[in-house]
Amino acid sequence: MTIFEELSEAIQEGDAERVAELVGRAIDEGIQAQDILDKGLLDGMNKLGVKFKNNEVFVPEVIIAARALNSGTTLLKAKLVEEGVKPIGKVVIATVAGDLHDIGKNLVKLMFEGAGFAVIDLGVDVSAEKIVDAVKENDPDIVALSALLTTTMIQQGNVITALQEAGIRDKVKVMVGGAPVTEDFANSIGADKYTSDAATAAEEAKAFFAV
Numbered sequence: 001m002t003i004f005e006e007l008s009e010a011i012q013e014g015d016a017e018r019v020a021e022l023v024g025r026a027i028d029e030g031i032q033a034q035d036i037l038d039k040g041l042l043d044g045m046n047k048l049g050v051k052f053k054n055n056e057v058f059v060p061e062v063i064i065a066a067r068a069l070n071s072g073t074t075l076l077k078a079k080l081v082e083e084g085v086k087p088i089g090k091v092v093i094a095t096v097a098g099d100l101h102d103i104g105k106n107l108v109k110l111m112f113e114g115a116g117f118a119v120i121d122l123g124v125d126v127s128a129e130k131i132v133d134a135v136k137e138n139d140p141d142i143v144a145l146s147a148l149l150t151t152t153m154i155q156q157g158n159v160i161t162a163l164q165e166a167g168i169r170d171k172v173k174v175m176v177g178g179a180p181v182t183e184d185f186a187n188s189i190g191a192d193k194y195t196s197d198a199a200t201a202a203e204e205a206k207a208f209f210a211v
């Protein structure tokens with residue numbers, strides 16, 4: 001088994017200690033940080049994403065794998081900066097106003113990070129105004145909105161209206177999701193993409209960049 005395969009397996013098993021040990025070994029062997037990231041860490045996270053989508057693993061496994069991914073990327077960060085590796089895109093993510101549910105939003109965030117995006121997480125119960133401010137401040141490629149209540153999903157539309165009113169709607173792709181959200185609803189509010197789960201959200205985000 002190659003060191004990349006070992007890393008991918010350790011990520012899928014959520015073995016943070018082993019991930020740290022393998023990343024350290026790969027760095028010592030002079031392997032490029034980008035390869036360690038793409039062929040090892042992100043390969044593992046992508047494979048886990050597919051298993052999550054197919055209901056072969058569940059939320060706890062994804063959270064544990066994300067912790068393992070973090071232990072690897074923390075070690076790699078300095079080397080990645082040194083090699084000038086850039087994230088493939090920037091995402092502002094939030095759970096909309098009035099909504100405190102963040103488990104799904106956090107999973108979407110993890111999948112985006114696993115796919116190589118830089119993610120700015122605004123948290124829960126985030127107003128349209130705050131999201132517009134964050135877009136102006138951070139110039140993201142994607143705004144990702146989560147809503148878990150039938151009473152708050154309408155806020156996703158309010159965010160799009162606020163982006164239009166601020167004259168910055170065309171600068172970002174708006175992705176929406178959450179249990180009560182449907183493709184029809186997403187179309188009705190003018191979102192760019194609806195996905196039903198976190199792994200597909202990251203895949204579709206990559207498709208925007210044709211990566």
Ligand code: B1M
Pocket residue numbers: 059098099100101102103104105107108143144145146147148149150151175176177178179180195196197198199201
């Ligand atoms: Co709440 N809650 N909750 N809750 N809660 C639901 C959503 C509910 C369906 C339960 C029920 O009644 N059967 C119901 C909503 C009913 C409705 O609107 N029709 C409900 C209610 C009513 C409420 C309160 C109003 C209860 C009360 O106080 N009377 C209250 C509201 C508080 C508020 O937000 N203002 C409330 C509170 C809470 C807790 C705080 C106790 C807790 C949240 C804890 C937290 O998030 N930190 C909670 C929980 C845990 C749930 C349930 C049980 C589980 C939600 C969850 O995390 N699922 C939920 C019932 C259920 O869904 N079975 C329920 C796991 C998570 C991984 O799934 O978030 O759907 P989910 O994410 C999925 C997809 O939706 C998708 O990806 C994930 C999978 O890969 N996805 C995206 C999510 N965001 C996406 C964004 C994307 C793409 C995909 O692109 C950007």
